[in-house]
Amino acid sequence: MALIVMKFGGTSVADMDRIRNVAQHVKREVTAGNKVAVVVSAMAGRTNELISWVNDATETPDPKEYDAVVSSGEQVTSGLLALCLQNEGVEARSWHGWQIPLETDDAHSKARITDIKGESLKSSVENGTVAVIAGFQGISPDGRIATLGRGGSDTSAVAIAAALDADLCDIYTDVDGVYTTDPRIVSKAQRLEKVSYEEMLEMASSGAKVLQTRSVELAMTKNVRLAVRSSFDDPASVPAVNLDGNSTIGTLVCNEDEIVEQQVVSGIAYAKDEAKVTLINVADEPGVAAKVFGPLAEANINVDMIVQNVSADGATTDMTFTVPEDDLARAISVLETRKDELRYEELKGATDIVKVSVIGVGMRSHAGVAANMFKELADKGINIQAITTSEIKISILIDAAYQELAVRTLHSLFGLDQETA
Amino acid sequence: MALIVMKFGGTSVADMDRIRNVAQHVKREVTAGNKVAVVVSAMAGRTNELISWVNDATETPDPKEYDAVVSSGEQVTSGLLALCLQNEGVEARSWHGWQIPLETDDAHSKARITDIKGESLKSSVENGTVAVIAGFQGISPDGRIATLGRGGSDTSAVAIAAALDADLCDIYTDVDGVYTTDPRIVSKAQRLEKVSYEEMLEMASSGAKVLQTRSVELAMTKNVRLAVRSSFDDPASVPAVNLDGNSTIGTLVCNEDEIVEQQVVSGIAYAKDEAKVTLINVADEPGVAAKVFGPLAEANINVDMIVQNVSADGATTDMTFTVPEDDLARAISVLETRKDELRYEELKGATDIVKVSVIGVGMRSHAGVAANMFKELADKGINIQAITTSEIKISILIDAAYQELAVRTLHSLFGLDQETA
Numbered sequence: 001m002a003l004i005v006m007k008f009g010g011t012s013v014a015d016m017d018r019i020r021n022v023a024q025h026v027k028r029e030v031t032a033g034n035k036v037a038v039v040v041s042a043m044a045g046r047t048n049e050l051i052s053w054v055n056d057a058t059e060t061p062d063p064k065e066y067d068a069v070v071s072s073g074e075q076v077t078s079g080l081l082a083l084c085l086q087n088e089g090v091e092a093r094s095w096h097g098w099q100i101p102l103e104t105d106d107a108h109s110k111a112r113i114t115d116i117k118g119e120s121l122k123s124s125v126e127n128g129t130v131a132v133i134a135g136f137q138g139i140s141p142d143g144r145i146a147t148l149g150r151g152g153s154d155t156s157a158v159a160i161a162a163a164l165d166a167d168l169c170d171i172y173t174d175v176d177g178v179y180t181t182d183p184r185i186v187s188k189a190q191r192l193e194k195v196s197y198e199e200m201l202e203m204a205s206s207g208a209k210v211l212q213t214r215s216v217e218l219a220m221t222k223n224v225r226l227a228v229r230s231s232f233d234d235p236a237s238v239p240a241v242n243l244d245g246n247s248t249i250g251t252l253v254c255n256e257d258e259i260v261e262q263q264v265v266s267g268i269a270y271a272k273d274e275a276k277v278t279l280i281n282v283a284d285e286p287g288v289a290a291k292v293f294g295p296l297a298e299a300n301i302n303v304d305m306i307v308q309n310v311s312a313d314g315a316t317t318d319m320t321f322t323v324p325e326d327d328l329a330r331a332i333s334v335l336e337t338r339k340d341e342l343r344y345e346e347l348k349g350a351t352d353i354v355k356v357s358v359i360g361v362g363m364r365s366h367a368g369v370a371a372n373m374f375k376e377l378a379d380k381g382i383n384i385q386a387i388t389t390s391e392i393k394i395s396i397l398i399d400a401a402y403q404e405l406a407v408r409t410l411h412s413l414f415g416l417d418q419e420t421a
Numbered sequence: 422m423a424l425i426v427m428k429f430g431g432t433s434v435a436d437m438d439r440i441r442n443v444a445q446h447v448k449r450e451v452t453a454g455n456k457v458a459v460v461v462s463a464m465a466g467r468t469n470e471l472i473s474w475v476n477d478a479t480e481t482p483d484p485k486e487y488d489a490v491v492s493s494g495e496q497v498t499s500g501l502l503a504l505c506l507q508n509e510g511v512e513a514r515s516w517h518g519w520q521i522p523l524e525t526d527d528a529h530s531k532a533r534i535t536d537i538k539g540e541s542l543k544s545s546v547e548n549g550t551v552a553v554i555a556g557f558q559g560i561s562p563d564g565r566i567a568t569l570g571r572g573g574s575d576t577s578a579v580a581i582a583a584a585l586d587a588d589l590c591d592i593y594t595d596v597d598g599v600y601t602t603d604p605r606i607v608s609k610a611q612r613l614e615k616v617s618y619e620e621m622l623e624m625a626s627s628g629a630k631v632l633q634t635r636s637v638e639l640a641m642t643k644n645v646r647l648a649v650r651s652s653f654d655d656p657a658s659v660p661a662v663n664l665d666g667n668s669t670i671g672t673l674v675c676n677e678d679e680i681v682e683q684q685v686v687s688g689i690a691y692a693k694d695e696a697k698v699t700l701i702n703v704a705d706e707p708g709v710a711a712k713v714f715g716p717l718a719e720a721n722i723n724v725d726m727i728v729q730n731v732s733a734d735g736a737t738t739d740m741t742f743t744v745p746e747d748d749l750a751r752a753i754s755v756l757e758t759r760k761d762e763l764r765y766e767e768l769k770g771a772t773d774i775v776k777v778s779v780i781g782v783g784m785r786s787h788a789g790v791a792a793n794m795f796k797e798l799a800d801k802g803i804n805i806q807a808i809t810t811s812e813i814k815i816s817i818l819i820d821a822a823y824q825e826l827a828v829r830t831l832h833s834l835f836g837l838d839q840e841t842a
Contacts, residue, residue: 016474016477016478019478020478050497053437053497053501054500054501054504056437057437057440057441057501057504057505057508058504058505058507058508059508061504062503062504062507064514065500065501065503065504065507065514065515066500066504068496068499068500068503068515068517069496069497069500069501069504072493072496072497075489075490075493075496076471076474076490076493078489079475079486079487079489079490080474080475080478080486080490082483082486082489083475083478083479083482083483083486083487083490084478084479086479086483086486087478087479087480093485093486094485094486094489096489096566098519099564099565143520144520145517
């Protein structure tokens with residue numbers, strides 16, 4: 001017998017038919033002898049409707065009231081799924097965040113989980129009652145409902161799995177696993193059977209949308225084995241989770257040492273939602289970087305890649321960096337108000353760029369990945385505008401026009417193309 | 422300064438424009454120096470949508486899950502109104518039933534309030550923060566959300582008013598007060614400035630829909646002064662509640678001794694949703710009434726008026742009684758399965774009847790009301806099929822075709838017609 005957490009997102013519970021389908025997935029696991037806690041999102045579109053009302057009420061919503069309104073969507077889904085399960089003869093009850101309680105800090109609308117006092121939840125699940133938990137929400141120190149921010153239901157699921165000491169946290173979504181790259185761009189992309197936490201983390205923060213970065217971080221910290229699989233499979237045709245907590249379908253996100261044959265490169269990710277800012281002929285003197293990036297940090301703008309050219313004349317230089325596309329206008333306005341202090345000649349913003357990342361824990365022990373990568377792209381005539389690296393990732397910034405070519409080229413280069421039978 | 426509770430029903434908070442209108446009503450009271458707690462229903466139509474999903478999930482919903490789903494509508498409204506108030510510069514926060522906590526018994530979906538631990542609510546209101554309370558809901562002994570049944574928000578409001586020791590509980594609705602009878606039937610109907618709890622209770626249980634019977638009962642028990650007024654009045658043109666807790670508009674429901682000039686009859690109510698059951702030639706012997714009404718009570722069917730004819734032959738009699746129209750089919754089926762035991766000749770059900778009630782505390786001291794009433798109706802050729810009375814009410818059952826004629830006749834007879842200027 002395994003204790004598993006199953007998480008279903010908004011498209012998986014979009015209407016009563018989809019909720020009934022979810023009930024079948026859950027029933028399959030219960031019938032196989034597994035103990036189950038389910039974490040659900042709001043029905044697709046519901047949260048956006050609630051947010052639109054909030055924004056209609058006021059331009060500067062109190063985050064506590066925002067949370068009180070927006071959290072209701074998940075409560076509705078959890079009750080409806082509990083009812084559908086009961087209708088199938090499966091014992092079930094709904095749990096709201098405050099009933100568990102799932103405790104958070106007081107950063108309403110983007111709260112972090114501080115503790116889960118899950119004793120009664122755990123004993124209920126262990127006694128065979130399916131727990132249907134409203135995701136995305138907890139209770140703040142002053143007893144108000146707090147939400148975990150967009151995608152928070154993934155984080156709820158992982159935290160619940162850790163609190164219940166679950167054997168597996170199964171994230172059901174609208175794709176059937178994690179791929180070597182986006183299958184819409186590279187038809188030869190392969191589903192990964194296993195991927196390490198570190199790689200998944202780099203993929204998520206490099207543009208892969210299948211899992212929230214926060215939830216992967218938490219899974220890694222808490223050592224929660226995570227699986228990604230599709231809720232659109234026919235519930236009856238899919239095997240249940242093994243009694244030792246292993247799933248035979250989807251992608252398992254786990255510790256490196258669970259992965260026997262490790263590739264050098266596991267995946268190619270890309271992010272189109274970055275923008276490039278260039279300061280031309282800025283003074284090349286100590287402290288200039290602090291003068292540029294300090295105000296941006298204060299304005300809560302995340303700077304990602306930074307390139308500073310070697311100064312030709314020793315007096316001025318060009319500085320290039322990337323920010324989220326949504327923050328570009330704000331970043332430019334912050335820097336324009338400081339033009340006198342920074343003494344740059346020109347300030348340019350551009351959105352026609354893309355970040356492409358090559359990710360793999362095997363890079364640690366294999367030299368030459370970067371060299372191969374740069375040579376191959378040069379052969380294809382692709383100019384690299386900026387580079388950042390981590391121990392297991394190389395990211396480059398290129399002209400958006402070359403995005404598909406670059407992704408396909410690197411996917412082939414690192415041996416990720418699916419072999420045709 | 423007065424502490425007041427303001428309650429707004431579903432049509433008063435049907436959309437964002439209506440919620441903003443409610444915020445103006447509340448702001449008027451705050452500006453006038455009153456301390457305010459607001460109780461809100463779900464946006465009109467919302468609860469029905471939630472119930473339709475529940476019924477789609479299962480034919481026999483678990484009342485605990487029903488409550489978890491259905492209570493979400495009021496939570497949304499309370500958050501949105503708090504935001505609209507904040508947007509107007511009025512300090513406000515939302516309260517869910519479990520946050521107060523408003524404690525109930527475990528009769529989910531029709532729970533009764535057992536206690537309100539309102540200390541933090543009260544100190545928050547007294548410190549000048551408007552409390553926007555989700556009506557219709559509380560928390561059951563095992564920590565689940567419990568709803569109070571249809572119309573429960575009126576009951577919430579009265580219970581909150583009692584817990585806060587409020588000077589006035591203002592029920593805002595879609596009519597501007599309590600009338601001597603339905604103005605759609607009698608154009609000369611007058612708005613009552615004051616009406617006693619006892620009269621209001623009889624009116625509510627005799628078909629007047631302006632207030633829930635339960636909420637009036639509770640107001641009488643807890644001595645909560647209740648006002649009924651319209652949320653559709655222009656918030657700016659309406660005077661605020663006096664600082665001694667009196668409203669100059671709408672109808673005040675209060676203790677008899679607050680009413681100086683008491684009419685003999687205060688109002689005429691009617692109920693069309695009753696049905697008549699007649700047992701013809703049933704055995705006239707001891708215990709037959711118990712045999713008829715025992716099984717109906719077991720089936721949870723409320724019997725209202727009962728008439729048993731004097732037996733002509735000493736062996737059999739006809740028995741007539743009324744039940745809610747919705748329960749007629751069930752009542753007939755219950756009695757048909759017991760035909761052998763009851764030995765009646767024929768069983769008839771009819772829905773073409775109406776109950777008309779004359780209500781007034783003045784009846785206690787004025788004899789002859791019933792006699793006048795019966796004579797006047799006889800003069801108009803209206804046949805009375807059954808009669809029940811209480812200390813302050815006389816109800817008659819008549820053919821539905823005569824409903825309007827009877828109501829108008831009695832309204833004139835007891836001097837309730839509005840004088841034209």
